Amino acid sequence: MLAASAELVKAQPELARKFAAAHRELTEWIIGHPAEAQRLAHEELLAETRTELPEALLKKCWDRITLTPNIATDVLKQSVSDAQAAGFLRDAPDMTALIAKP
Secondary structure (H helix, E strand, O other), X not given: OOOXXXXXXXXXXXXXXXXXXXXXXXXXXXXXXXXXXXXXXXXXXXXXXXXXXXXXXXXXXXXXOOOOOOOOHHHHHHHHHHHHHOOOOOOOOOHHHOOOOO
């Protein structure tokens, strides 16, 4: 999920559009090249943590990730509902205000 502040979107709409387009392009690349994306993620995790992550674990984790360049409004609504149930939100915000169309 990609998020931006309303302030950024209002002040620099073209930058926000370019960033969203780059995010969509990268997500589509990852979906189309899972083995290479996993290799790159493995290398980056090693560089950041200096800990070798077993490939089987990365594969197991990778299989649990749902990658999509599209907005899953049902997932977003469930996240809001979960946040309310946990006491993080009092009221559900207007979801249409949270989602900018490309």
